[in-house]
Amino acid sequence: MLYEQELKTFVEGTTNFFEVAAQQPASIGSPYLMEGTPSVHEYTGVINISGKREGVVYFTAPKAMLTVLLMKMQENDFSHETMRDLVGEVANTISGNARRDFGRDFVISVPSVLSGEKPAIPQKPGQRSFIIPINWRSHSAKLVVSLS
Amino acid sequence: MSVAGLERRRQLVTAGLGTALTLVMGLVLIVGFRLATHMRAEVTALQAASTLQTYPEEISHQLNTLRDRLEVRAYSGKALADLQETVKHFDQELKALDATRDVDSPQLGRALLLWHEYGPVLDPVVTFSGQPYLDTDSGGSNLSREGREHYAQVKRAQLFAADNAHALQAQLSSLASTLQQSASQAATRLRGLLAAGVLAALVLAAAAGYFQFTRARHERAARDAQEQTRDILKTVREGFFLLDANYRIGSVWSEALARMFGRSDFAGLSFEELLKNLVTPATLATATKYIKLLWGDRAHENLMKSINPLGQLEITMDNGHGSKETRYLQFDFHRVMGPEGIKHVLCSVGDITSSVLLARELQDQQENANQQLDMMLGMLHVDPLQLVSFLDTAETGLKLVNAILKEPARSDAEFRKKLTGLFRELHSIKGEASALNLKSIASRVHALEDMVSECKKRPELTGSDFLPLVLKLDELLAHLRSVREMAARLTDMKDSPVTAPAAVPAVPAAPAARTPAAAEAPRPRAVEDMTPTLQAMADRLAADHAKRFRLSMHGLADVPGPYNATIKDCLIQMLRNSAVHGVESPQVRRDSAKDEAGAVRVEFRRTADGYELLFEDDGAGIAVESLKAAAVKKQLISEEEASLLDTRSTMALIFRPGFSTQDDVSMDAGRGVGMDVVARSVYALGGKIGVSTHPGKYTRFKIVLPAVDSASSAVA
Amino acid sequence: MKLNAAPVNGKRSYKLMIVDDSNIMRRRIERSQQFEELELVGTAGNGEEALDLFRRTDPDVVTMDLTMPRMDGIECIGRLVELKPAVRILVISALADKATAVEAMEKGANGFLNKPFTDRQLNEAIAELMR
CATH class of the missing domain: 1.20.120 (Four Helix Bundle (Hemerythrin (Met), subunit A))
Incomplete structure (x- = not known):
């Protein structure tokens, strides 16, 4: 069973990124559960977790949101690579936060970045995931926590 | 000086x-x-x-x-x-x-x-x-x-x-x-x-005399100061010591250290020796490196403080009785500066074991509680078939809950709108769980309901407020799954020919196919007799509310599969309604020259264009005026509106969301959810519901449902 | 311990190298730092690249990410300090656990900044680094 604190650590890692990097806090939408593999947006940053918990946590965002985020960060390069870079950094932040809070119990991988509509995210069959919408400005991304 | x-x-x-x-x-x-x-x-x-x-x-x-x-x-x-x-x-x-x-x-x-x-x-x-x-x-x-x-x-x-x-x-x-x-x-x-x-x-x-005098006085003062220092070191709860440039402990240290480390040979001991055998080699290496860094002048104090790896150090040591004990120590370091740079490092050590353990315990307790409830459940004598039927219904309900959650929301209003729907679904599941006396499930749903109620009171709702909810929902689903496993085992033990679905559904290797609806669909539905469930519920309600029932049921075996869950839901809700509002206490009934046991009659029958369900009790009936008063009190209608309502419209109030005439919240009623759930599920099936009553004599509900093939499914 | 550098136009000038596998982060650090005396001599996306660039440009101040492909930051710090003991290294990483920080400091880093960071945090960390 996932603890509230664990979920909060991942959520805060994500919202913190927006607040610090773009000086505009993100809010979280209505969270829900999902069985099977949730759909993803164009860009996805994934961290794998093993140890006391097993599974994946990923941040998936649409291109439009990343573009605005980059603008807010005063970037003017909106290439595919930069987008990948950005979701990677978000995942990196989530991973750092998690290491700080659960470093003793979890083994947390270096983030990897996937792009495209149907990327292969390894997921345990029958695993229920927490989907937490991350709303920022008019855009919406998803934080998916899929741990057992 | x-x-x-x-x-x-x-x-x-x-x-x-x-x-x-x-x-x-x-x-x-x-x-x-x-x-x-x-x-x-x-x-x-x-x-x-x-x-x-x-x-x-x-x-x-x-x-x-x-x-x-x-x-x-x-x-x-x-x-x-x-x-x-x-x-x-x-x-x-x-x-x-x-x-x-x-x-x-x-x-x-x-x-x-x-x-x-x-x-x-x-x-x-x-x-x-x-x-x-x-x-x-x-x-x-x-x-x-x-x-x-x-x-x-x-x-x-x-x-x-x-x-x-x-x-x-x-x-x-x-x-x-x-x-x-x-x-x-x-x-x-x-x-x-x-x-x-x-x-x-x-x-x-x-x-010389004066000097001797002041010297004696100074010596006395110095002696006093020394004594005070000794007293402080003896009584202070933190461990204090100084480390010299060779990372060795000085000759002065507080006695709390002895208690923390179970030794007293600190003077001259190196920091590494102090921790060796107490922590893992990796932690020891990090700690040693950190101490060395403290002595360097590369990093200033704030930075060093921020990277202190010994803020919560887990140590394992003999507790003196031959067994190992885990403790948590908090180390703090301060550089003591002299004229030529760092003179000592002052180290303070606090034992934070109790607070760390407390936090852990809270987590563990939660987990233990879950397990214990599971065990209790194992001891329950619930008919496996009934249980499986309930689990199907409950899971369907929870999927509906999840579907409500899934609706995107950003504003307080959007979040708030969800609460009512969530509450209704949960309440209905809780009702059935209570009916089956599945306390472990009912209490979880009840807790979830409480969370929803709590949310209602918040001034500004955000997604963060829903995080605990979704966690609890996940836990509830996991619990249902384990109950299902148990039910499967019970079924196996009883060697029932009609097997319940496998506990952990075997899922194909390709994960993509599993959506909530897909998960629900292939499960075979047992042809189930709901009579025992309702009888059990009636018995429990009678016991809980100090009332007596005579429940007679007819034709329930003919309920078609798709209606099964809804009919059962409705009957449970109406039974509860009768138990709380309808049937009077034996004393009152005796005084009214009625039989002490209230008669509750349920009849299901096929009609020309569908089905009909009758539910009737010979209780107190519904007093139009008290119904109006309750509705006004709940602010569902204004007093003016109340005075204009005719009997028929007044009766319709009991199907309005948020209506209840019972004030205290119990597992069975009082939250203003009940008959509206019944009405909603009947409407969802394309049916109709009506009520007729005679104060002091009876209350009768009549539900009309269409033929099965034209019915829309509530569980989609 | 003061940095040594040749005065340029009557003002001391220090050579800065930024090491981070993320382009955004590299640009972000470059853009956000407000020290006139820091002159960017190059950026690198992994440890090996950083080492090579370091040999060629001899920077005085380095910002270093830790999680990078092809030689991670910790190892890279060790190599840089071997090459130039007086170099000042600021670790900028999302890794927030203490053991990593201690490890980096032990290898020779002079400061530690957690990602994500604000401009102010970055400048404070650099100021602290050059003190």
């Missing part, structure tokens, strides 16, 4: 005072001795001078006597001998005085000069050794030739002496008085010196 510095200063002052005293006394002694010596010489000289001043007169006198003797030709030998003696003494003593006098005295010089002038006239007289007379028989004695000459010399000397004796004497007398004066001055000086010496000694002694 440091204690060592104070002590050194004190020693210096003591030595200084001693030296000063010795010097002063030595000086007084030396000067005094010299003064005394000088004075003695002067006194001797004074005596000599006093004696000498009589000599010139004496010499004159003796010369006179000698001349007289010679004139009368008397015996002159004795007079000459006296004169010789006097002159010799005078000459000797005057020269001795001159020799002893170290200071120049003009008087003495002049006296010596005069005496020197005496020499030529006096010498011939004194050195005379011949016979002055010639003795004759006739005329007595006459002067001899030498005698005449001697006589002439005596006369000359006598005349010279008569002229000069006074001057010489005056000089000597003046010398004496000078010496007298000088001696008295020396005496005064000596007295002064002695007095000064005594005074100086007194002052020094007083200073």
Whole structure:
């Protein structure tokens, strides 16, 4: 069973990124559960977790949101690579936060970045995931926590 | 100031005072001795001078006597001998005085000069050794030739002496008085010196005394301070020690350390040795590196504090009874700066085991509670078939809950809108769980309901408020799954031919296919008789509400599969409604000449164009006025609206969301959810619901449902 | 411990190298730092690249990410300090656990900044680094 604190650590890692990097806090939408593999947006940053918990946590965002985020960060390069870079950094932040809070119990991988509509995210069959919408400005991304 | 510095200063002052005293006394002694010596010489000289001043007169006198003797030709030998003696003494003593006098005295010089002038006239007289007379028989004695000459010399000397004796004497007398004066001055000086010496000694002694006093006081203060330090170190709950540049612990440490580490040989122990055997090698390595960094000047204190890896150190040690014990220590480090950089590192250690364990315990308790409930559930005697049917319904309900959550929301209003729907679904699941007496499930749903109620009270709803909800929902689903597993085991044990679905559904390797709806669909539905569930529910309700029921059920076996869950939901809700609102207590019923056991009749039958469900109790019925009053109180309608409502419209109120006439919240009613759930699910199936009542006599619900093939599914 | 550098136009100038596998982060650091005396001599996206660039440009100040492909930051710090003991290294990483920070400091880093960071945090960390 996932603890509230664990979920909060991942959520805060994500919202913190927006607040610090773009000086505009993100809010979280209505969270829900999902069985099977949730759909993803164009860009996805994934961290794998093993140890006391097993599974994946990923941040998936649409291109439009990343573009605005980059603008807010005063970037003017909106290439595919930069987008990948950005979701990677978000995942990196989530991973750092998690290491700080659960470093003793979890083994947390270096983030990897996937792009495209149907990327292969390894997921345990029958695993229920927490989907937490991350709303920022008019855009919406998803934080998916899929741990057992 | 440091204690060592104070002590050194004190020693210096003591030595200084001693030296000063010795010097002063030595000086007084030396000067005094010299003064005394000088004075003695002067006194001797004074005596000599006093004696000498009589000599010139004496010499004159003796010369006179000698001349007289010679004139009368008397015996002159004795007079000459006296004169010789006097002159010799005078000459000797005057020269001795001159020799002893170290200071120049003009008087003495002049006296010596005069005496020197005496020499030529006096010498011939004194050195005379011949016979002055010639003795004759006739005329007595006459002067001899030498005698005449001697006589002439005596006369000359006598005349010279008569002229000069006074001057010489005056000089000597003046010398004496000078010496007298000088001696008295020396005496005064000596007295002064002695007095000064005594005074100086007194002052020094007083200073020494004062110093000794303050020193004693300081020592006492230092001793007090030392004692206080010792007391602090003995009683303080934190461990304190200093680390030196070799990462070794100093000689002073607080006794709490002994309790924390179960040892007391800290002095000289290295930090690494302190932690070795208590922590993992990796932690030890990190800790050692950190301590080394503390001694470097690369990182400032704040940075070091922020990367302190020993903020919550887990250590494992023998607890003295042969077994291992895990403790949590919090280390804090502060650099102690000296003039040449870091002097020590002050380390404080707190035992935070209890707070860490408390936090862990809370987590563990939650997990334990879950397991315990599961076990309790295992002991329940619930018909596996009923259970599986319930689980299907509950899961469907929870999926609906999840579907409500899944609706995107950003504003408070959007979030708030979800709450009502969530509540309704949850309430319905809870009702059925209660009916089956599945406490572990009912209590979880109840907790979830509580969370929803809590959310309603929040002023501004955000997604964060829903995080605990979704976690709880996940837990509930997991719990349902484990209950299902258990049900499967029970079924297996009872060797039932009608097997319940496998507990953990076997899922194909490709994960993509599994959506909530897909998961639900393939599950085979057992043809189930709901009568025992309802009977059990009625029994429980009767017990809980101190009422008696006679439940009669007809035709329920004909309920078609798709309607099964809904019909059961509705019946449970209506049963609860009867138990709480309808059927009176046995006492009241007796007083109204009714049978003590309330009669509740359920009938399901097929009609020409569908189905019909009747539910009737012979209870108190529904009083239109109290219904209106309750609706006004709940602010569902205004008083004005209430007065305008006819009976039929008033009755319809009980199907309105949020309506309940019971005030206290129980597992069965009172949350304003109940009949509206029934109505909603009936409408969802394309059916209709109606109510008729007669106060004091009965309440009757009638549900009309369409034929199955035209029904829309509620569980989509 | 003061940095040594040749005065340029009467002002001391330090050579800065930025190491981060993320382009955005590299640009972000470059853009956000407000020290006139820092002159960027190059950026690198992994440890090996950083080492090579370091040999060629001899920077005085380095910002270093830790999680990078082809030689991670920790190892890279060790190598840089071997090459130039006086170099000042600021670790900028999302890794927030203490053991990593201690490890980096032990290898020779002089400061530690957690990602994500604000401009102010970055400038404070650099100021602290050059103190």
